[in-house]
Amino acid sequence: MMQIKKVGIVGLGTLGTQIAIQAAHYGYDVKGYDLDPEIFQQTIQKIRGMMKFLGKGPTMPVEEWEKAAQKVKLDKDMGETLKEADLVIEVVPENLELKRKIFTQIDALAPPEAILATNSSSIPISRIEGSTQRPEKCLNIHFYAPAISMNIVDVMGGTKTIPEAIETAKQFVRSISCIPLPVKKEILGFCFNSVWRAIKKQTLYMWAGGFVDFRDIDRAWMVFTGMNRGPFGLMDMVGLDVVYDIEMSYCNESKDPQDRPPQALKDMIDRKELGVKTGKGFYTYPHPEFVRPDFLQG
Ligand SMILES: NC(=O)c1ccc[n+]([C@@H]2O[C@H](COP(=O)([O-])OP(=O)(O)OC[C@H]3O[C@@H](n4cnc5c(N)ncnc54)[C@H](O)[C@@H]3O)[C@@H](O)[C@H]2O)c1
Incomplete structure (x- = not known):
């Protein structure tokens, strides 16, 4: 199994922010990039409001969640976020063309051995993997919303994903206190x-x-x-x-x-x-x- 230490998050909106903070809390070195440099802080503010509304906080004490948020390093340049990443999670809006474009960029900027995942809710990785030179390292890692408290995560491979990449992804999910839901055969909507x-x-x-x-x-x-x-x-x-x-x-x-x-x-x-x-x-x-x-x- 591969060792994941550094995680790059591309897209720090609603879900990207929550994933980045979850991974930072569990000891990963997390870097994040978004086109909008303000969005991470704005999203944190929205999540605080959501916690109040739901009367439900993250799976860890709120103070620790806030501390973890400060550990996420924000970059102005996607190359900086990805250059040493072992795992990249793409969390940009749900649009196939955009995701394919971003995956080509990520593939060019991340180390060749890095695993590339999409958090897409509906697009199977098999439709995106072809825009990279490493389809065997591409997969879906799909967090459910609100990710701060809903600790289930689908893990689904594409047409060429190697078992090692799937196992590494499952292990990563477990290591951030989430339950992996492996999907053995491609299905729209994943497991849950x-x-x-x-x-x-x-x-x-x-x-x-x-x-x-x-x-x-x-x-x-x-x-x-x-x-x-x-x-x-x-x-x-x-x-x-x-x-x-x-x-x-x-x-x-x-x-x-x-x-x-x-x-x-x-x-x-x-x-x-x-x-x-x-x-x-x-x-x-x-x-x-x-x-x-x-x-x-x-
Ligand atoms: N919101 C949910 O409930 C939910 C749940 C599960 C999965 N998802 C999936 O997660 C993904 C993101 O959803 P979201 O709700 O977080 O969206 P969002 O709109 O809140 O965030 C997307 C972020 O991506 C950024 N972005 C756009 N283009 C970019 C680029 N080229 N480079 C870097 N950043 C870029 C935007 O600035 C924005 O901050 C989607 O694929 C969605 O299907 C969302």
Whole structure:
């Protein structure tokens, strides 16, 4: 297995910042680069707000998380970030052309033995690996949001990824206190997003078709799983526009009209009912019904 000591993060927005801090906390020498030099600090500020809102901090004490944030070295030049990296994680926006372009740059700047990973939510590495000279070292390492507290990470290889690269990635994931979810054969949505996607598709269908009240689905889910919100509460948290876009990308991929998200969801988005971020989605915020003690009584 390869030894990872230095980690380069390309893209320090929502997810890149969280990944960089997680790795820095667990002793890696982390360097980060973003086109926008202010974004790392701005994102930290947003994450602090998110922690407050969720009432849930990172997996380590907040003070240690803050200390780890100071350990991440920011570079103005991507070459500086990558020149000694053992592992590079690309965390730029979800756009295939952009990712391919960035991978070509990363491939040219990182040491030849470095492993190159994408945090993409939906693009399998097999579509990106060809833009590098080292497809055998390329893979998907996909963190779930919010990465500060959701410690599951998909690991999926491409068409040429060598087992050593997969094993090294899994070991890296474990070493930062996360659970690797190896995907043995390429599947859209990786391990857990595929499951979550099936839940979203069925529950949206049941709601939009008028079969049941969405609150009853959430009640049943909360009792069944012991969670503090159901699928509709979760979708409100993610943002209904984000949910819609993700469902559309699955639909565009399969070309199956049954995969198209319901029009009723699109109507909510058009009315700016996007969930927690606009104060209204399936529920009304900041005091959604499902937090009331009598919610589970129906
Ligand atoms: N946000 C989520 O919930 C989530 C969850 C899991 C995976 N992801 C995936 O992570 C990736 C990033 O998502 P995000 O939400 O962090 O996006 P984001 O928009 O918050 O951050 C992306 C960052 O990349 C930077 N960037 C753009 N072009 C660049 C370039 N050429 N060089 C360097 N930096 C560049 C931007 O300035 C921005 O700061 C996407 O592939 C997304 O699918 C996101």
